[in-house]
Amino acid sequence: MYRIYDLQCNNMPFPQGIDDAKPTFSWKLDSDQQDTYQVSYRLRVYLEECMVWDTGFIKSDKTFDIPYQGEKLKSGQLYFWEAESINNYGEKASSTTAKWQTGNIESRWLMKWISTGEARKEIVDCVSAEAIFAGAVKSLDKPEEVLDSPVYFRKEIGIEKEVKHAVAFATAKGIYDLQIDGQSVSHLFAPEYTSYNKHLEYQTYDVTKLLTPGRHGIGVILADGWYTGKIGLMGVGNQYGERNSFYLQIEVTYTDGTKELLGTDESFKWSYGGYRYSDLFVGEYYVQAKELTGYSKTGFDDSSWKQVVASVGGFDILQGQSITPARVVKKIVPEILCTPKGEVVLDAGANIVGFTRYEGPCEEEVEISFEHSEVLDQNGNFQQNILGQHKNQKDRILPNKTGIITYKPKFTFHGFRYVLLEGIKDPKAEDFEIWVIDGGLERTGSFVTSNEDINQLQENIYRSQQGNMLFVPTDCPQRERAGWTGDMQVYAPTATFNMDVLAFLKRWLKDMRLEQKMDGQIPNVIPAIDSNKYIDGEGQDEVSSAGWGDACVIVPYRLYQAYQSKEVLKDNFQMMCRWMDYVESKVSQEGLWDTGFHFGDWLIPSIMKATGNPMETAMKTKEEVASAMYAYTTEIMIDICNVLGEKKRAEHYLALNQKTRTSFSIKYISSDGRMRNDLQGLYVLALGMRLVDEHKRQACVRHLVNLVHENDDCLDTGFLSVPFLLETLYEEGEKELAYTLLFQKKSPSWLYAVTKGATTIWENWEAIRPDGTRTNSSYNHFAFGCVGEFMYKHIGGLEAVEAGYRKIKIAPDINCGLDWAKTSYVSRYGEISIDWDKKSGKLEVKLPPNTSGEIWWNGKTMEIGNGRYLLK
Ligand code: RAM
Numbered sequence: 001m002y003r004i005y006d007l008q009c010n011n012m013p014f015p016q017g018i019d020d021a022k023p024t025f026s027w028k029l030d031s032d033q034q035d036t037y038q039v040s041y042r043l044r045v046y047l048e049e050c051m052v053w054d055t056g057f058i059k060s061d062k063t064f065d066i067p068y069q070g071e072k073l074k075s076g077q078l079y080f081w082e083a084e085s086i087n088n089y090g091e092k093a094s095s096t097t098a099k100w101q102t103g104n105i106e107s108r109w110l111m112k113w114i115s116t117g118e119a120r121k122e123i124v125d126c127v128s129a130e131a132i133f134a135g136a137v138k139s140l141d142k143p144e145e146v147l148d149s150p151v152y153f154r155k156e157i158g159i160e161k162e163v164k165h166a167v168a169f170a171t172a173k174g175i176y177d178l179q180i181d182g183q184s185v186s187h188l189f190a191p192e193y194t195s196y197n198k199h200l201e202y203q204t205y206d207v208t209k210l211l212t213p214g215r216h217g218i219g220v221i222l223a224d225g226w227y228t229g230k231i232g233l234m235g236v237g238n239q240y241g242e243r244n245s246f247y248l249q250i251e252v253t254y255t256d257g258t259k260e261l262l263g264t265d266e267s268f269k270w271s272y273g274g275y276r277y278s279d280l281f282v283g284e285y286y287v288q289a290k291e292l293t294g295y296s297k298t299g300f301d302d303s304s305w306k307q308v309v310a311s312v313g314g315f316d317i318l319q320g321q322s323i324t325p326a327r328v329v330k331k332i333v334p335e336i337l338c339t340p341k342g343e344v345v346l347d348a349g350a351n352i353v354g355f356t357r358y359e360g361p362c363e364e365e366v367e368i369s370f371e372h373s374e375v376l377d378q379n380g381n382f383q384q385n386i387l388g389q390h391k392n393q394k395d396r397i398l399p400n401k402t403g404i405i406t407y408k409p410k411f412t413f414h415g416f417r418y419v420l421l422e423g424i425k426d427p428k429a430e431d432f433e434i435w436v437i438d439g440g441l442e443r444t445g446s447f448v449t450s451n452e453d454i455n456q457l458q459e460n461i462y463r464s465q466q467g468n469m470l471f472v473p474t475d476c477p478q479r480e481r482a483g484w485t486g487d488m489q490v491y492a493p494t495a496t497f498n499m500d501v502l503a504f505l506k507r508w509l510k511d512m513r514l515e516q517k518m519d520g521q522i523p524n525v526i527p528a529i530d531s532n533k534y535i536d537g538e539g540q541d542e543v544s545s546a547g548w549g550d551a552c553v554i555v556p557y558r559l560y561q562a563y564q565s566k567e568v569l570k571d572n573f574q575m576m577c578r579w580m581d582y583v584e585s586k587v588s589q590e591g592l593w594d595t596g597f598h599f600g601d602w603l604i605p606s607i608m609k610a611t612g613n614p615m616e617t618a619m620k621t622k623e624e625v626a627s628a629m630y631a632y633t634t635e636i637m638i639d640i641c642n643v644l645g646e647k648k649r650a651e652h653y654l655a656l657n658q659k660t661r662t663s664f665s666i667k668y669i670s671s672d673g674r675m676r677n678d679l680q681g682l683y684v685l686a687l688g689m690r691l692v693d694e695h696k697r698q699a700c701v702r703h704l705v706n707l708v709h710e711n712d713d714c715l716d717t718g719f720l721s722v723p724f725l726l727e728t729l730y731e732e733g734e735k736e737l738a739y740t741l742l743f744q745k746k747s748p749s750w751l752y753a754v755t756k757g758a759t760t761i762w763e764n765w766e767a768i769r770p771d772g773t774r775t776n777s778s779y780n781h782f783a784f785g786c787v788g789e790f791m792y793k794h795i796g797g798l799e800a801v802e803a804g805y806r807k808i809k810i811a812p813d814i815n816c817g818l819d820w821a822k823t824s825y826v827s828r829y830g831e832i833s834i835d836w837d838k839k840s841g842k843l844e845v846k847l848p849p850n851t852s853g854e855i856w857w858n859g860k861t862m863e864i865g866n867g868r869y870l871l872k
Contacts, residue, residue, distance in 0.1 A: 002091040002849075003030040004083055006826075007098035008064075011503040012324050013442070017169075017204025019103035019320035021073060026064030027083050027095060028830040029849040034867030036849035037061055037088045045070050045081045052079070057086065061850055064828050065567060075105045076167030076204060076251060087849065103204045103320025104169050104249075111263035113173075115245035116270050117309035120148045120228040122238045125389060129535040132233060132388045133614060135776050139392040144285055147277035150223040150411065153246060154295050154302055155268045157218060159211050162255040166211045169251075171202035171318065174244030175225030175411055179296035180210045181217055187325035188437065189411070193226045193471040194507070195527040196240040198514040200314075201321050202247070211252065219296020222246050223278045223411035226527075230281050233480045235389035236531035245311075269305035271295075278411040280481070282392045283372075286407060289400035322507045324440035326470060328354070332434040334419070336427060339381045344427055346370075346419040348434040350759040351779055353415050353467035353477040355395070357408035360424065360431030362399040368407075368423035369396045372416035374478065374779040378772035382420045385776045386478045393478060397423075413437060415467060415478030415780050417759070439470045441504055444826040445497040447788075447796055450819035453743075454791065456754045461785035464761040465491075465498050468782050472508050472527065476763065476778040483508060483526040485551035486599065487783045490723045492555050494788030496562035497798075497825060505559060506568060512552055513575045520582030522549035522575075524599075536597070544582075545598040546626035547720040552579045553633045557640060563828055564804025569640055577649070580637060583630055584656065591660035592667060593626035600625045601681040601718030605748040605765050606711070617718055624668050624677060625720055628685040631660040635689075643803075664691045673699025680707045681721030687732060688724030701732045713740050714748055723786040730794065739817055742787070750787055761785040796823030797834045801854070804828050810845050811856035812836045827851075843871040 006028040009015050015023070025043060029036070038061045045053040045068065053070020063085070073079070079102065083095045123146050126137045140146065170178050171191045178186040185205045194201055210216070222244050223229075230237045249263040274291035278284040294300045334346035346356065356370045372393040377383040386393055393414045399405050419434075421427055447458050468474045472483040473495075488495075488508075495501050508526060515528045521544040525532055528543075536543050556572040559565055587593045600621035607617045634657035641650035664686070668676045673696040675682045683704035686692050692700045707716070708729075717725050729738040745751045748765030756768045763781035768774055793799050797812025805827035812821060814836060824833040830848025847853050847866040855862045857871055 001032050002036065002087050002093040004085045004093040004095045005030065007081070007083060007095050009098065009100040014099060016101045017103035017320040018100065018322060019105050021105065022067040022069065023100065025066045025068070025081065026828065029063060029085060030830050031087065031849045031867065033089060035865035036867065038063060038085050038850055039088055040086045042084045043081060045079055047074065047077055047079055063850060065565065073102050073105050075102055077102050101204055103202065109249065109315035109318065110261055111247060111249045112265045112310035112312050113245040113247050114153060114264045114268050114308040114310050115243050116151055119242035120224060120238060120244065121146065122236065124236050127234065127534045129233065135387045137387060137389050139282070139390055143282050143392060144276050147279060147282065149272045150221050150275040150278050151244065151270050152273040152292055152295055153220040153222065153268050153270050153308065154300065155218050156215055156298050157262055158215050159213050162213060163208055163211045163252055164255045165253045166208045167251050168205045168207045169202050169249045170205065170247065171200060172222055172244065172246045173227045173241055174222045176246055177221045177410055178248065179219045180207060182297045183210065189225065189326055189471070192326070193527065195511040195514050196227055198317055199319060199511055200317050202318050203321050207250065215298045217297040217300065220246055221275065221410065225280060225411065229279050230390035232482050232529040232531055233388070234531040234534050235281060235391060239529050239531060266308065266310045268308045269302050270308050271305040279390065280412050282390050283394040284409040284412045285396045287398045323504050326437055327440045328435050329438045330436040332436065333429055334432050334434050336429045339376065340379055341381045343382050344421045345382055346421060346432055348417050350463060351417040352434065352436045353413060353470065354434060354436040355409045355413050356419050357433040357435055358431060359406040360404060360428065362403065362405040364399060364402045366423050367396055367398050369394055371420040372414035373418050374416055375774045376418055377774050382418060383774055385774065385779065387776050388479060391479060408435065415476065437470065438466045439504060441469055441499040441501060443498065444500050445792065446824045447792055449795060449821040453751050453754050457750055458788065458791070460758055460760050461494065461788050462498050463759060464780050464782040464785055465495060467760065467780055469499065469501060469504060473505065476781045478780065479778050482529060484548065485522065485524055485526055486545070486548035486719060489547065489551035489554045490719060490786045491782050492558035494786050496558060497788060497792050502559060502563050502565065505555060509556060509572055513572065516575055516578060517543065520578035522552045522579055524548040542596045546593060546629040548599060549579060550629050550633050552576055553636055557636050560643070561800060561803050564806060566643065569644055573644060576637065576640065580633065587630060590663035591656060592663050593630045594623045598622035598626045601721050603764070604679060604681060604716060604718040606716050608764070621677065621679065621682060624682050625685065627660060627664050628689050628691060631657055631664060631691055632689045634660065661691050665693045665696065669696055669700060671696065674703055678707065680704060680715065681717040683707065684717055684721040684724050684728050688728040701734065705734055705737060708737060708741070712746060714744055714746055715741050719783055722784060723789065726787065726790040743817065792823060795821050797836065798823050798825055798832065805832060806851055808832060808847060808851060808853040809856070810834055810853055814838050841872055845869045
């Protein structure tokens, strides 16, 4: 059987509102025969009943990144498409029908932005990053005393004729909920988070069914979101502007062929309503008495509402939604705990991202509140682990009558496992639901072994990825939710295994390109947040750290390796070169990057333990780390240039790379293989990035091994070196030590957190100390989950030897200490699976059509085609 499945357009199963004139198509193949190759394919695209593109059968083995070349696409339409594939056995596979919806292809923007005309308050009480890092800053007890309220807009419209098709394009500076006749039509947290002043996405909704002949109410609630909300580590508002505004354009086509344009203009009115405040980090305060019941329906009395201020312009930065929208993936009925202190706390069972829904009894004027946190203290009492300015994570409801109330927040979400309840008498578990949200990315990897702790670690990695690959790749979902570039860079290979992150990271890289400074620097956080100047140091010209800015080279490269997308390299090549030129301007004659501030090997456990100050790790390691990163990125650039046929540039990077490697070894590694700075991570980087002269290498490895032993066989690596730790030991002949570290349960180690009941990856290895103390760290930081890459490669046995897993190396290490492992990964070609069992000596492999592999098993190597193979 030959099968074609998982059709994708612009790397999404069903993109809604994309406005590319030439979207790209891809599909996957499956076959029960060995050595199957596609010899030709055919694509057909339809609009309504008409075919708008038929490729005919094209002789090609291409199955992805095929651009649309049919009739000009029309705005706001649903296109259907099908693919057929013929293989080398003459079998033909036909797909089911897939679809995509176009956005405002012609970029006709004819309505107006509406707003109240008033600025939102900025409110900055603390500008000291140190004070925030030290946990010395508290959130306000009564945010309502300072925060602004979300704004309601409304208008009624009349539809006089039968509608054939109606499409709405909407967006906001802020986040919006759009309703027609009381029915919400918008996505969660639309328009999501991008580099707003350079790239703002709009959403496309098919509203044909709602616009029947007659009168209709249009209502919108507009909240601060990321645009003016209290975002980032510093929790400062107005990072992209001072005024929220909303835009709506509805294009109606009547059955008689006539058209009409409706949407936002001066005729809308505005008012405040039930939400006293609603902030992504602070939480929401809902005052029922102020609710404007029926505001989005016809007949509502808006005589006391005010006229909006309308304006035009700024349409050139609009782009159709380019990733799958956020969604609710799961609803959990929590457990109710009563703490020793007598607090009533909900337990979601795992550390998740989302919000709490309540439907149950309330009393008039008795405030109900839900405060969210990731941990209980060692005695089992509620502990708020997220400190800082405007980080309450607390939702509140003030009911205006006794009875049953139904509430879930609209414009906020939290990172939490526990919810402290107040204001509800005898709460019942079934009155609550914890709604888990995620970025709608497809799960592509699965990894299960005979070891429960490793399985839990894998689950924790996945859960942290799920909670942080939301809108943009964030460091953590509670304290900062910021697109820290270094975090994404170290985690990228693991990310591409677990989920299909291609479209998601492409969007983020677009923002990175847009945020690049004139001199080539890449801000450490993308989308850039101005209040990060309080972290970088105000007035600083340098806003890029080695290992963070380097993400502009490393992330596209990782995407290329995983997805064979040359486009990603092409799209970002100029950005990479400009960044590399910037770094080149900063390095010394010898090619060492010994200037400026860098986060270095951020958060080295021993230094953190001794000083509690993350900046110490930066200061101590920044020079070696920056130079090592430079050698590493020049090396990657050589490869990228070769892929893109940029021979001259490749030579340039080769020369730079050789110079830096030589100088690095001379300056930082003594003739007896000892690093100037005797830290595990620095050895790991030097070895892992091949910066050690051959004659010093063995000695260097010995020093690293000794350091690990001296540290009680525990790791002591920071952010940038940890992804190389196990792989370097493994490659340098220290396999056993690599596994000792992987299976280690003493702190610091990956499984230490598992033994402490972690359900996500922590920012701090000892977030829960051995004595049980819970620190106020983030318990949901995916960065250290980068160990996934090592597990999938050596325990699972999966490695791409050609970009996109076109050629696959299958080399599971059955001496890893486990009895069996099952790994599967949906590559762009289709599903790969590797299943081994030590006792029976069995290895079962399946590779998708169009790929080939090499198996390393029982000391032998064997070249294979694709299909199913069983080895004993
Ligand atoms: C922290 C972030 C992030 C890290 C930076 C340097 O505050 O959480 O993980 O990349 O600092």
